[in-house]
Amino acid sequence: MEVNSIRQITTPWSGSRGLTTGLILSEVYQDVWTGQLLLSMGMPTQAETAPQVIYQLQFDYLLGYRVLEGAEVLEALDDGNSDSESQIYLITPSRFLIWFHQQSQGIHLDKDIQHYRIASWDYCVDVLAAQEPLVKQHKQKE
Numbered sequence: 001m002e003v004n005s006i007r008q009i010t011t012p013w014s015g016s017r018g019l020t021t022g023l024i025l026s027e028v029y030q031d032v033w034t035g036q037l038l039l040s041m042g043m044p045t046q047a048e049t050a051p052q053v054i055y056q057l058q059f060d061y062l063l064g065y066r067v068l069e070g071a072e073v074l075e076a077l078d079d080g081n082s083d084s085e086s087q088i089y090l091i092t093p094s095r096f097l098i099w100f101h102q103q104s105q106g107i108h109l110d111k112d113i114q115h116y117r118i119a120s121w122d123y124c125v126d127v128l129a130a131q132e133p134l135v136k137q138h139k140q141k142e
Helices: 072-077 095-103
Strands: 009-012 024-031 036-043 052-059 062-069 088-092 114-119 123-129 134-137
Touching (some): 024 062, 024 123, 036 062, 095 123
Antiparallel strands (some): 009 088, 024 036, 052 134, 114 123
């Protein structure tokens, strides 16, 4: 197996300060027409019931994303710099972003694209976006 020589640094995204942690990804929705990506995160209530949504991340200037299933994928992706107090990270430098620029033949090099990683125990979503996501809080049902 070839070892990738680019060492990624995982830094908690400042916009995620104070958000609930320990959530699971409950929905990934992309509106292809507008280019918007919504990631719903929730707290599990029962084994056979969809999690109650706590917040959504809304990416409006999306350039690419990937969804990887399984907790073991985080170990392969993470270089050991994650903070358990956060579930949303910025990755720099980003092997995913380098790959994206290679695939798009550099036509987006003039954009300030950030690599966001949203990690939960069951999924990892990597998002390339040229704008910070909007965090939408959902009210708790009593």
